[in-house]
Amino acid sequence: MTDTANTELLAGQTWQQLLRRRSFIELDALGRASALLDPASLRVLAGPFDRLESPWLEPQGITPQADDGTVIARGTVEGHPVVVAAIEQGFQGGGTGEVSGAKISQALLRAGADSRAGTPTAVVILFETGGVRLQEANLGLNAVAEICSAVLDLRPLAPVVGVVAGTVGSFGGMSIAAGLCTRLIVTPQARIGLNGPAVIEQEGGVEEFDSTDHALIWAVDGGEQRYATALADALVPDDADRIRAAVHDAIAAGVTESGRHRSQRVDVLASRLAMLDPAAAPSPRDLRRMWGGSYDPIPIPVAAAGVDTRNEPPGTRGRSWLRALTGGAAPQAIIPSVLSATAETARYLAVVPDPDNRFYRARQGQVGLTESLALAQSVRDLIEADKDAEQKRAIIAVVDLPSQAYGRNEEMAGLHQAMAVTTDAYHAARTAGHPIVALVVGTALSGGFLTHGLQANQILALDDPGVEIHAMHKAAAARITLRTVDELDQLAKTIVPMSYDVEDFAKLGFCDALLTVENADAPTPHDVETVSAAIDDAVRRARSGPLDLSNRLDSEAAVTTRHASRAVRDLLAAQWNPEP
Amino acid sequence: MQTLNYDFPARQVAARAVHIGVVASGDLEILLEPPAAGDHVDNAAVRVRTSVDGFDTVWHEVLERFFRRTSLAGRWELNDFGATPGVVTLRLRQAAEAATENETLP
Numbered sequence: 001m002t003d004t005a006n007t008e009l010l011a012g013q014t015w016q017q018l019l020r021r022r023s024f025i026e027l028d029a030l031g032r033a034s035a036l037l038d039p040a041s042l043r044v045l046a047g048p049f050d051r052l053e054s055p056w057l058e059p060q061g062i063t064p065q066a067d068d069g070t071v072i073a074r075g076t077v078e079g080h081p082v083v084v085a086a087i088e089q090g091f092q093g094g095g096t097g098e099v100s101g102a103k104i105s106q107a108l109l110r111a112g113a114d115s116r117a118g119t120p121t122a123v124v125i126l127f128e129t130g131g132v133r134l135q136e137a138n139l140g141l142n143a144v145a146e147i148c149s150a151v152l153d154l155r156p157l158a159p160v161v162g163v164v165a166g167t168v169g170s171f172g173g174m175s176i177a178a179g180l181c182t183r184l185i186v187t188p189q190a191r192i193g194l195n196g197p198a199v200i201e202q203e204g205g206v207e208e209f210d211s212t213d214h215a216l217i218w219a220v221d222g223g224e225q226r227y228a229t230a231l232a233d234a235l236v237p238d239d240a241d242r243i244r245a246a247v248h249d250a251i252a253a254g255v256t257e258s259g260r261h262r263s264q265r266v267d268v269l270a271s272r273l274a275m276l277d278p279a280a281a282p283s284p285r286d287l288r289r290m291w292g293g294s295y296d297p298i299p300i301p302v303a304a305a306g307v308d309t310r311n312e313p314p315g316t317r318g319r320s321w322l323r324a325l326t327g328g329a330a331p332q333a334i335i336p337s338v339l340s341a342t343a344e345t346a347r348y349l350a351v352v353p354d355p356d357n358r359f360y361r362a363r364q365g366q367v368g369l370t371e372s373l374a375l376a377q378s379v380r381d382l383i384e385a386d387k388d389a390e391q392k393r394a395i396i397a398v399v400d401l402p403s404q405a406y407g408r409n410e411e412m413a414g415l416h417q418a419m420a421v422t423t424d425a426y427h428a429a430r431t432a433g434h435p436i437v438a439l440v441v442g443t444a445l446s447g448g449f450l451t452h453g454l455q456a457n458q459i460l461a462l463d464d465p466g467v468e469i470h471a472m473h474k475a476a477a478a479r480i481t482l483r484t485v486d487e488l489d490q491l492a493k494t495i496v497p498m499s500y501d502v503e504d505f506a507k508l509g510f511c512d513a514l515l516t517v518e519n520a521d522a523p524t525p526h527d528v529e530t531v532s533a534a535i536d537d538a539v540r541r542a543r544s545g546p547l548d549l550s551n552r553l554d555s556e557a558a559v560t561t562r563h564a565s566r567a568v569r570d571l572l573a574a575q576w577n578p579e580p
Numbered sequence: 581m582q583t584l585n586y587d588f589p590a591r592q593v594a595a596r597a598v599h600i601g602v603v604a605s606g607d608l609e610i611l612l613e614p615p616a617a618g619d620h621v622d623n624a625a626v627r628v629r630t631s632v633d634g635f636d637t638v639w640h641e642v643l644e645r646f647f648r649r650t651s652l653a654g655r656w657e658l659n660d661f662g663a664t665p666g667v668v669t670l671r672l673r674q675a676a677e678a679a680t681e682n683e684t685l686p
Contacts, residue, residue: 048599048609049597049611058629062581062631063581063603063631063659063660063661069603088602088604090605091602091604
């Protein structure tokens with residue numbers, strides 16, 4: 001091993017300290033929680049003997065774990081009340097399922113309630129996850145949306161501290177949650193990204209990302225790189241005491257002033273992206289120099305590379321519905337791939353294909369870096385414009401997107417952080433009183449849907465075979481779970497959250513209406529009338545309903561399908577305070 | 581996935597509930613609880629859920645050998661993700677040790 005490699009792994013420690021250290025990475029989830037909390041203060045909630053395991057794994061022939069691989073522990077850190085949510089990386093690669101996800105979101109919500117009642121209660125999330133558990137697909141995806149929302153609910157009241165120690169790291173939608181944390185602590189062994197290297201290689205080819213190149217992976221996603229580009233706040237060695245000290249510092253620092261969170265800094269994201277040209281992509285090393293180690297706008301942004309050729313964008317459902325619903329008025333292109341149309345009472349937003357997108361991995365309508373930024377800007381602008389209005393205008397997210405952008409440049413720039421900026425903006429609008437309605441007219445897949453749609457108060461979908469809502473497209477999900485597409489189709493018949501059928505999606509408890517239309521590709525005047533009326537109803541329901549996402553657990557469908565999530569909520573409530 | 585149930589005679593009773601291990605690749609978790617009211621106090625009731633089918637005999641052999649030496653009554657639940665017999669025995673011993681700490685095993 002070279003000296004450089006040694007220095008990187010030591011992260012400021014001498015070798016004597018390294019030898020004496022207690023590794024944090026080698027601990028399991030409970031061991032990690034114990035290492036962070038004051039001795040004897042730890043109390044595990046919804047633990048293994050409560051047997052809240054996933055109801056979806058055993059029917060698929062997968063052995064469940066008694067606590068679904070997530071430890072929720074209450075206790076104190078130097079006297080501060082703290083809840084630790086520790087993801088067990090060994091179980092299903094730390095994948096977020098219905099139960100494990102609900103444990104984290106409900107713990108965040110309860111910490112929020114305690115904080116509002118006068119006892120600020122910090123939450124520490126130990127991210128070790130490959131993302132949404134594909135065996136629980138749509139319920140995992142929704143769980144991540146609820147976690148993101150709950151992080152944002154708690155963050156103004158008490159710090160939410162994220163720790164990514166490794167070795168799994170943080171990938172998938174949970175990295176959006178990591179991007180929302182008050183502070184993020186990483187080790188040199190950590191990795192943070194939206195799409196993992198293997199998935200990018202699978203989707204974009206080995207020339208896009210060689211997933212066997214470990215040096216490249218850590219250069220792009222590694223803890224040191226994230227810290228050097230100010231996408232993480234502290235870089236500490238793999239030492240339980242040092243990590244505990246960093247967590248304590250983060251908790252003692254308290255909440256961050258509103259507007260200063262990384263996920264609120266639309267300006268920084270804009271200036272960083274303005275100087276990133278995928279046609280002349282910098283190396284990860286160069287990126288450190290370009291962006292600097294502080295999260296501030298770059299003073300002299302280089303003008304984005306101009307595009308000479310403008311190919312005719314293909315007609316898509318997203319484009320057609322946006323145009324139809326807003327009365328045929330030409331929608332405004334915030335950027336060519338993000339359309340906005342503002343009517344008197346609502347702003348409509350859609351991500352559409354742009355064949356000339358300078359980010360070539362986002363040309364088919366994927367949600368990439370600049371799409372996340374444009375959506376966030378538009379949502380934030382509307383919040384600002386309506387800040388004194390008595391009735392806030394609605395935001396209608398027209399959803400027809402193949403996925404998020406799977407690309408190496410996207411990961412290097414921190415797609416998870418860009419998506420966190422959008423998620424934060426939608427949440428800010430929702431909690432400010434803007435009704436958010438997601439209208440799914442085509443495909444709504446994975447991180448793309450998390451960013452543009454899943455923070456809505458109300459979710460509507462066309463009842464049409466072309467509508468597909470899922471955590472990953474079928475071929476990729478089959479490859480990753482080592483199944484054939486036929487096997488996936490068979491399983492989807494009995495495992496509701498795995499189904500690609502929109503009628504099954506409607507059974508999960510967070511689809512507020514399925515709309516029957518005559519022509520989903522080219523809406524007829526009658527279709528427009530039907531859908532507009534449904535949107536009006538949804539806006540009305542949103543205005544009188546809760547500002548958080550609790551209706552997703554209280555709906556009629558949730559009572560049947562999401563009984564495990566409801567059991568988590570009830571059990572955490574019952575065990576939250578120790579028995580007298 | 582296969583669910584297997586076994587009973588073994590036991591002389592000593594687990595003093596406390598213990599949880600050991602993780603359902604990780606090549607590993608398993610064990611939940612051991614003292615016999616509940618109405619359970620036989622001289623019986624180790626074992627339920628194994630394993631991701632690998634067809635190893636009923638091996639499981640029986642491994643468990644039989646363990647309970648012959650460590651005769652600990654209670655409800656044993658093993659959630660297995662392809663652990664080898666050596667790892668299974670190690671986890672069983674760990675669970676027994678934690679459940680009888682400060683006591684001597686028969």
